[in-house]
Amino acid sequence: MPSLGADMEAGTLVEWLKQPGDKLHHGDIIAVVETEKGAIEVEIFMDGIMGRQLIAPHTKVPVGTPLAIIEGVAGEQAKAAPKAAEAPPAPAVSKPIAPTAAPGAAIRATPAARKAAAARGLALDGLAGTGPEGAIQLADVERELSAAGAPAARKGLDLDKMRHAIAAAMTRSKRDIPHYYLATTIDMSRALAWLAATNAARAPEARLLPAVLTLKAVAAALRRYPKFNGFYNDPGGFVAREPIHIGTAIAIRGGGLVSPAIHDCDRLSLDELMAKLRDLAARARDGRLRSSELTDPTITVSSLGERGVESLYGVIYPPQVAIVGLGKIVPRPIAVEDKIEVRPVMAATLAADHRVSDGHLGSLFLNAVDARLQEPEKL
Amino acid sequence: MTDTELRISVIAELGNIAPETDAGSIDPDADLREALDIDSLDFLNFIAALHKRLGVEVPESDYAKLLTLNGAVRYLATKTP
Known part of the structure; x- marks a missing residue:
């Protein structure tokens, strides 16, 4: 068990x-x-x-x-x-987080039952479950399907339950974790030029998004600054984690948010990262995540740039100790040597746990992310 | 292909990308990203799906021309026989 x-x-x-x-x-x-x-x-x-x-x-x-x-x-x-x-260092705060990890958990049902019901457009509410504490099992769904005939409308994720879980986790985070915040502006011209040149030679299905560059840059920087990659639990304090599993914030249409892990981000190629991101987003929105993806994230990266937001200051997802926020890439006049040039820039922020690190180390970490993005060909 | 056929194809692929929404009922001049709450990954999947379905390979520099339903149909009309 x-x-x-x-x-x-x-x-x-x-x-x-x-x-x-x-x-x-x-x-x-x-x-x-x-x-x-x-x-x-x-x-x-x-x-x-x-x-x-x-x-x-x-x-x-x-x-x-x-x-x-x-x-x-x-x-x-x-x-x-x-x-x-045998895995993660014991999320003492995992209880309030867990409902997020189990989207759709308002109705007690097994994943297999949910999958079968979703595939046939069957709503789970109203079904009698025969599992523990009334949980709906695959057999219950199959029985209903065989008896029902025409499928009902697809129910989808339980966003109310997800919101409740987010509220619990974030409240605990703000109560227990002394956050500090840093921001820096990253010149994205080299990264975007490299990406444009790379994608120009590719069919649409093989193209990369800027998100994979930033994820890989964060992962590479974490390898150098491990104090932002791990878990803090009482009474043991901070334990750094060797693997870098980045929780990638994925918005659910209609509301809600999940941050499943992309495992071993620093060891993946950009193409592998892109494939993982695509797969994870599809399954997150379909309510088909796995236990390891929900328990393993060692840090979170969140971006709201696509919604026009230029800066994002995140709330740490306990027991993690840091969250990186990425804003919209926008053209801005910046000083380049002795000239003013208009370049695409992105605000990168860090919210980190002051029990584990301080602003000096945080600034070095953000600078390392910036440096990695100046050499995209090495990512 | 006729405009109607292209419109049906575009709506079908948008429906696959964002099944929780009703792509057929949106304002044809509305920004798809806002009207359907789709992000850059969804949009790239949409472009890839059009490539697979219609054989039209949209370069990144043309993405902006497909940000509305009407825009997408107009663009594809120039690229399909």
Whole structure:
């Protein structure tokens, strides 16, 4: 049973999505568990074959309890203790965050049930669930679909619940985290010129957006300034994280916001980053995110530039310790050596946790982001 | 292709990009990004979808010409047989 936060002591196995004998690949969703935070898809982080399942559906077990035996390709066996159990430093504040991590959780339903219902345009409200605490399961949806005939209108994400979760997390952040704020103006002329030249030779589906350059620049700067990449929890304090998983703020049409992780941002090529961004945005808006994407972000990058906003001062998403805000790229007269030139510039801001870093280090970090964007060909 | 056929294609692809919205009912001269609440990633996906559907490869320098429904139809009319 994976831990999806320090406050989680137990969870209920709702359903198995893989059966004994099924081949498993790294990243597969193998089960759905019900926690206080709602239904979460459990990923597997190894290849193998699903062996004996040790826990039956509807059983509540403590965190750390092996759920199944995964038979390795070389014959070795491993108990299925999903990665989330060993991962992130314990978000003591994850409880209020969690509803955001489970969009649509106002109605208790498993991801498999949601997916099936969405695919057939079936609204979940009003359905009788037979899972733990009345959670709607795949079987409930299938029963309804077979009985109902014509599909109802698509329900989509529960934006009210998402707003409630954002409110809880942000209130806690503003109460507990002593924010400090910095801003700098970045000359984007080199980055945009490089991007235009690169995209000119590409078909539309292979083109890059400025966002991938800024994400990669932030990731590269974090490698040098790790004090902005990690988690702060009481009483242990700050723990830097080696992997750089950037939570990328994605707005949901009609309201709402999620910030799922792009894993190992600094190690991805720009093309890989673009593909990840495209996939993540599509799944975020479809309510199909995975547990690791919701628990792993080590920092957040948010941009409102496309909405005409020139500066964005973010609120840190606990237990992270920093958020980078990016504004609209606008033409501005700036001094270049001894001349005034009109160049495209972007305001980059940093909101950081003063318990972990100070403005001096923050300014060095922002300068490092700027420097990376002056050499886009090296990103 | 006729303007009507192009309009249907554009609305269909916008509907795929932003399924929560009704692309067919927006003001044809409204900025698509605001009318449908789409961002640059959505817009790039829209351009890519038009490329796949109609075979029209829109260079970045022409993006501004496709920011409204009417603008997109006018532009595509000049690029399709």
